[in-house]
Amino acid sequence: MKVEARTYASLSAPGEQAGEPREVELREAGTVADLISALGIEAADVHLVIVDGRISHRRDEPLRGGARVALFPAVGGG
Amino acid sequence: MDRLLRVNMTDRTAKFEPIPSAYASRAGRWLTSSLVHDEVPATCHPLGPRNKVVFSPGFVTGTAAPTSSRISVGGKSPLTGGIKEANAGTGWGRRLARLGIRAVVVEGQPERDGGFWMLKIDAKGVSFEPADALTGKKLSEMVPGLAARYGGRDKVDVCAIGVAGEHKMGAAGVCFTDREGRATRYAGRGGLGAALGSKGLKAIVVDDSGAAEVPIADKAKFDQGRKKLAAALGEHAITKPKGALNAYGTAVLVNILNEAGGLPTRNFRSGRFEGATKIAGEAIFAGNKERVGKDVYNHPCSPGCIIGCSNTWHKRDGSEHTSCIEYESDWAFGANCGIDDLDQIAELNLLCNEYGLDTIEIGGTLAVAAEGGVWKFGDGKRAIELVREIADATPLGRILGNGALVTGRAFGVTRVPHVKGQNMPAYEPRAIKGIGMTYAVSTMGADHTSGYTIAPEILGVSGKLDPLNPQKTDLARNFQYATAFIDSTGHCLFIAFAILDIASGFEGVVEECAGVLGTDWTMNDVARIGKAVLDLELDFNRQAGFTAADDRLPEFMLHEKLPPHDGVWDVPDEEIDRVFD
Numbered sequence: 001m002k003v004e005a006r007t008y009a010s011l012s013a014p015g016e017q018a019g020e021p022r023e024v025e026l027r028e029a030g031t032v033a034d035l036i037s038a039l040g041i042e043a044a045d046v047h048l049v050i051v052d053g054r055i056s057h058r059r060d061e062p063l064r065g066g067a068r069v070a071l072f073p074a075v076g077g078g
Numbered sequence: 079m080d081r082l083l084r085v086n087m088t089d090r091t092a093k094f095e096p097i098p099s100a101y102a103s104r105a106g107r108w109l110t111s112s113l114v115h116d117e118v119p120a121t122c123h124p125l126g127p128r129n130k131v132v133f134s135p136g137f138v139t140g141t142a143a144p145t146s147s148r149i150s151v152g153g154k155s156p157l158t159g160g161i162k163e164a165n166a167g168t169g170w171g172r173r174l175a176r177l178g179i180r181a182v183v184v185e186g187q188p189e190r191d192g193g194f195w196m197l198k199i200d201a202k203g204v205s206f207e208p209a210d211a212l213t214g215k216k217l218s219e220m221v222p223g224l225a226a227r228y229g230g231r232d233k234v235d236v237c238a239i240g241v242a243g244e245h246k247m248g249a250a251g252v253c254f255t256d257r258e259g260r261a262t263r264y265a266g267r268g269g270l271g272a273a274l275g276s277k278g279l280k281a282i283v284v285d286d287s288g289a290a291e292v293p294i295a296d297k298a299k300f301d302q303g304r305k306k307l308a309a310a311l312g313e314h315a316i317t318k319p320k321g322a323l324n325a326y327g328t329a330v331l332v333n334i335l336n337e338a339g340g341l342p343t344r345n346f347r348s349g350r351f352e353g354a355t356k357i358a359g360e361a362i363f364a365g366n367k368e369r370v371g372k373d374v375y376n377h378p379c380s381p382g383c384i385i386g387c388s389n390t391w392h393k394r395d396g397s398e399h400t401s402c403i404e405y406e407s408d409w410a411f412g413a414n415c416g417i418d419d420l421d422q423i424a425e426l427n428l429l430c431n432e433y434g435l436d437t438i439e440i441g442g443t444l445a446v447a448a449e450g451g452v453w454k455f456g457d458g459k460r461a462i463e464l465v466r467e468i469a470d471a472t473p474l475g476r477i478l479g480n481g482a483l484v485t486g487r488a489f490g491v492t493r494v495p496h497v498k499g500q501n502m503p504a505y506e507p508r509a510i511k512g513i514g515m516t517y518a519v520s521t522m523g524a525d526h527t528s529g530y531t532i533a534p535e536i537l538g539v540s541g542k543l544d545p546l547n548p549q550k551t552d553l554a555r556n557f558q559y560a561t562a563f564i565d566s567t568g569h570c571l572f573i574a575f576a577i578l579d580i581a582s583g584f585e586g587v588v589e590e591c592a593g594v595l596g597t598d599w600t601m602n603d604v605a606r607i608g609k610a611v612l613d614l615e616l617d618f619n620r621q622a623g624f625t626a627a628d629d630r631l632p633e634f635m636l637h638e639k640l641p642p643h644d645g646v647w648d649v650p651d652e653e654i655d656r657v658f659d
C-alpha cells in the first residue's frame with residue numbers, strides 16, 4: 001500500500017522543501033515505525049507524528065492505505 | 079528592588095514610595111495584577127482617569143537568571159473591559175529592576191487635553207518632557223532618535239505607544255525596544271497602549287547608568303537555581319542553541335497546527351490552510367537563506383535570553399524587512415487572512431510594529447472585515463492599505479483599530495471568534511479542546527499565553543493528550559496556575575517547554591526566585607502563587623460585571639463544523655464553569 005508522507009523542519013532532507021508530499025510504499029498495515037525507517041530517518045529524531053490530522057502516540061500504529069502522515073522533530077513556539 | 083514609582087498624569091508629578099509590606103514578595107504579573115485589583119475601581123472606564131497602567135519586572139529580572147528580561151504591564155483593558163496583563167521581552171524592565179524600581183504606576187489624566195508627555199527615569203530621579211513632537215510618527219522613526227537623545231541603546235531602553243495608542247484604539251499595544259534598540263517588542267494584547275494614550279503618556283525612557291546590582295538575599299540558592307534552569311534550557315531540543323526555537327522561531331508551529339487540523343483559516347472557517355508550507359517557519363528559514371546567502375539563526379529579543387527565538391525576515395535584496403514574525407503574527411495575517419505571501423505578511427507585521435498595534439487583534443479584525451465584505455481574503459495589497467488606514471484614523475481605520483468585535487458589529491458579522499471581546503489567537507478550539515477551555519475562562523479574554531495547553535495537546539511536551547478529547551478541566555486550571563507563576567518570575571514563558579519536561583529546571587526557577595527574595599519557597603508554592611494571582615484577576619473581573627455567561631465561546635462554534643475533523647465546540651458549560659470553581 002502507499003501512504004503520503006510529509007517531513008518538516010530538521011527532518012526534511014537538505015534541499016527538500018518542508019511538507020512536500022511524498023508517496024511511500026509500505027507493506028499492508030505497515031506502521032508508523034515502518035514508515036520512519038522507509039524514509040531513512042533516525043527514529044529518535046522524530047518527536048511528533050500526525051496521521052490524518054490525529055496526533056499519533058504509538059509507533060506501532062498501523063496505517064491505512066492513502067494515509068496522510070506528517071513527521072516532526074521536537075518543536076515549540078507560541 | 080524596593081520602591082514603587084507613582085506617576086500622576088493629572089498634575090504631572092511623580093513620587094517614589096516604599097513597596098507596601100503586603101506586596102513584599104510580589105513582582106511581575108503578581109504585582110501588576112495586585113495593584114490593578116487593589117487600586118483600580120473595576121467599574122471604571124478603561125480610558126478614564128481612574129484606570130491605571132502598571133509596570134513591573136519579575137522577581138529575577140535584572141539578575142543573571144537566563145531568559146528573564148520580561149516586563150509585565152497591567153491595567154483595565156480598553157478591549158475587554160476586564161483586567162489585563164501583557165508582557166514583553168526587553169531590556170527596559172531589566173533597567174527598571176536595576177534602579178530598584180519594582181513597579182511603576184501611571185495614574186490620573188489631564189483634565190483638559192494637555193498634549194503628550196514623556197517620562198525619563200534614571201538614577202537621579204524622574205522628569206517629564208513634552209512629547210508632542212514625538213506623535214504621529216512611525217515607531218521606527220521616533221524611538222531610535224529618542225534613545226539617541228538620552229545616550230543611545232547601550233544606555234537606555236524605551237517604552238512607547240504608537241499612533242494607535244494616541245488615538246486610543248482597542249488594538250493598541252505597548253511597545254518596548256529589543257536588544258538591538260528596535261521598537262518591536264510588544265505587550266500587545268488588550269489595548270493597554272490606548273490606556274496610556276488616554277493619559278497623554280507617549281513614552282518612558284529608562285537609563286540605569288550608575289545603578290547597583292539587583293540585591294540577592296541568598297546568593298548560593300539563587301546560583302544553584304539559575305544553573306539548573308540554564309542546564310535544562312541548554313539540553314531540551316526545543317530551547318537549546320540551534321534547537322527548534324532558535325532555528326525556526328515560533329512560526330515552526332504553522333505546519334504542525336495545519337497537519338493537526340487546528341490552524342484557523344479565513345476567519346476560523348477551516349483548520350487547514352492550503353498555503354501553510356509557504357508561510358511556515360521552515361519557509362522563513364529557507365527564504366532568508368536564499369536572500370542573505372547563509373543560514374540565519376534567530377536572536378534573543380532581550381538581554382540574557384539563551385533561547386533566542388526572535389527572527390528577522392529579509393527583503394529580496396538581503397536587507398532587513400521586519401523582526402519578528404512570530405507564529406501568531408504569521409498566522410494572523412497569513413492563514414487567517416488567506417494570504418500565502420511572506421513578503422506581504424512581513425509588511426503587515428512591520429506596519430503593526432510601526433503604528434503600535436497588536437498583530438493578533440489586527441489579523442483577526444481583518445479576517446472579520448473580509449467576512450463583512452470590506453475586502454477579499456487573500457488580497458494582501460488591500461490588507462496593507464487597510465492597516466495604513468488605521469494609522470490615518472479614517473472612520474474605517476478607527477473601526478478596524480478597535481478590534482474584531484467592534485468591526486463585526488459595524489459590518490453585521492456574527493462570526494467573530496472572540497472571548498470577552500478579544501480575538502482568538504492561532505489555535506482552533508473546535509480541534510483543540512483544552513485551549514478552547516483556556517480561552518473561555520481566561521481572565522484576559524481569548525488568550526493562548528494564559529495556559530499553553532498546546533504543549534501536551536499537540537506538541538507532546540509535558541505529556542501526550544488527545545486534542546479532540548473534551549475532558550480538559552484540570553489541564554486548563556493547572557496550566558493557568560503554572561503560567562501565572564512564571565509570568566511573575568520575569569522569565570519568558572518559553573522556558574516552559576524545557577522546565578515542564580525537565581523537573582530540575584522548574585526547581586531551579588523556584589530556587590532562583592526564593593534566592594532573590596530570601597523566601598523558603600519550594601515547588602509546592604508554584605500552584606499556590608499562581609492561584610493567588612488568578613484569584614485576584616477573577617475577583618476584579620467579577621466586580622467589573624463579568625459572569626459565567628462571559629466564559630463562553632462564540633455561538634457559531636457550537637453548530638458550525640470545522641474541517642478537516644468536522645467537529646464543533648462540545649465542551650459542556652458545566653465543565654467550563656468548574657475550571658475555577
Ligand code: SF4
Binds near residue numbers: 145380385570572
Ligand atoms: S525565548 Fe524568544 S520571546 Fe522569549 S525572551 Fe527569548 S527571544 Fe524573547
